[in-house]
Amino acid sequence: MSLRLFDIKWENVGDKGDYGEFSNDLRGSKQTDSFYDTFPETEADAKAFVVQACSQKSGKFKALDLAQFIDEKYYELTGIKKQIGGDFIRSERSCRLDLRRWGAKFEANSQRPYFEGHERDDVVKHRNEFIGYFLAHKDYYDTITDGEIPMWKIPIQNPLRILIFHDESTFRSGEVRPKLVFWRKYTVFSKGRGRSHMISDFLVQHPSGPFFELSENEWKEATAKYITLSVDSDVTYIDRTATASINIGTDAYFDNDTVLGQFERLFQMLEFKQEYKHNQIEIVVDNVRTHTAKSYSLQEFGKNIGTSGPIEQIEYVENGVQKVIDCYFKGGENKGKSKGLVELCKVLGVQLPAKIKLDDIRDILPTHRAFQNATKLEMLGIKNKIKIIYCPKYHCELNAIEGLWCNQKGFVRSRTDQSFDKMIKLISESRINFVERKIALKLFRRFWRAIE
Structure with a gap:
């Protein structure tokens, strides 16, 4: 209500002795002290509580939490006993206004970060399986001692399990090409404004590490058996290693086929690494599309003879035995034609009704081992008797090689002049x-601490 309605002027209030009457009519603004005027220390504690809560990794802080905190502080300060079922001394709505007054903003989170406490069920399940596996077999791995000077701790169980961590990362310079360049069938691809260099590497949890490398004699033996190891390709490898790199924008991007080629090179070289003889090899890789592409999908198969067949053979492991089934006829009147799901079911021993639709067959077969197909990378690992372990999504702390990228990029960033050639040299x-400072030992120790 405006004072102008009563024809009252502020300069006249008090001159005529009307101030008391004006106050008694409850006109004007603030009539009593606010809650925080009476309890200023509670406001200071509440602000500190909000700052601490919002700085946590978890994103579960709500105005209700602030209301509960203020309520507890009030009764603690006054010594009054709260009645059971009583309301908060300061409502949730008032606390939301307090947050705005203190400078908080309520905005939609378009980035959708992964907060602890807001986890998908499949991620939680995978993480529990991942952690449970390593805790159950910890005595089989080389681990690191505690203390200021980390040292290797030899496992007490046999056979020893050698753990290798794999990942890719991109280094970006400030150098920009003046013109677009097309190379063969690949178009320009740059993840940043400057010229980029992408590396795919392996970090080995073994005293012979931290990087995988063959000796001169081991390399000669490997190239004698696998001639392709010494053949140049679009991917650049460091001598006698499986460490791969490409220049994004001139070379092909690291896709699934490129990654598979790198792992195949690693598996061939592992055969000749004398320090790994008679030991089980396990490789932790990121759970990304370039690593998890499937060999085939049940949806790609047709029902009858001559319909679509995505692959020549189905390879799968049942009761520890690897089995192979042909998806195409090798002889007879149907030679060269795909068998279709009906014929494949006969080979697999799966009984089907006389008249059944394709969708119904696809509902039945997912439970069979032949169609619970592993990824291409897992199949390659099975072929070479190497276990592939996928790291849970959103859990970079469970892949020790992430610390390598952090260290390398920090080193490059502190010394670079933004030119591409200088960046390559600094890498x-x-x-x-990284090797001289023995940083890998700290990364491996951090991995096991995260597991525990």
Whole structure:
């Protein structure tokens, strides 16, 4: 209600002795002290509580939490006993207004970060399986001692399990090409404004590490058996290693086929690594599309003879035995034609009704081992008797090689002049620095601490 309605002027209030009457009519603004005027220390504690809650990794803080905190502080300060079922001394709505007054903003989170406490069921299940596996077999791995000077701790169980961590990362310079360049069938691809260099590497949890490398004699034996190891390709490899790199924008991007080629190279070289003889190899890889592409999908198969067949053979493991089934006829009147799901069911021993639709067959077969197909990378690992372990999504702390990228990029960033050639040189120097400072030991120790 405006004072102008009563024809009252502020300069006249008090001159005529009307101030008391004006106040008694409850006109004007603030009539009593606010809650925080009476309890200023509670406001200070509440602000500190909000700052601490919002700085946590978890994103579950709500105005209700603030209301509960203020309620507890009030009764603690006054010594009054709260009645059972009583309301908060300061409502949730008032606390929301307090947050706005203190500078908080309520905005939609378009980035949708992964908060602890807001976890998908499949991620939680995978993480529990991942952690449970390593805790159950911890005595089979080389681990790191506690203390300021980390040292190797030899496992007490046999056979020893050698753990290898794999990942890719991109280094970006400030150098920008003046013109677009097309190379063969690949178009320009740049993840940043400057020229980029992508590396795919392996970090080995073994005293012979931290990087995988063959000796001169081991390399000669490997190339004698696998001639392709010494053949140049679009991917650049460091000598006698499986560490791969490409220049994004001129070379092909690291897709699933490129990654599979790198792992095949690693598996061939592992055969000749004398320090790994008679030991079980396990590789932790990121759970990303370039690593999880399936060999085939049940949806790609047709029902009858001559319909679509995505692959020549189905390979799967049942009761520890690897089995192979042909998806195409090798002889007879149907030679060269795909068998279709009906014929494949006969080979697999799956009984089907006389008249059944394709969708119904696809509902039945997913439970069979032949169609619970592993990824291409897992199949390659099974072929070479190497276990592939996928790291849970959103859990970079469970892949020790992430710390390698952090260290290398910090080294490069502190010394670069933003030119591409300088960056390439610094990347090589950063690997040497990483080895000399024995940073890998701390990364491996951090991995096991995260597991526990």
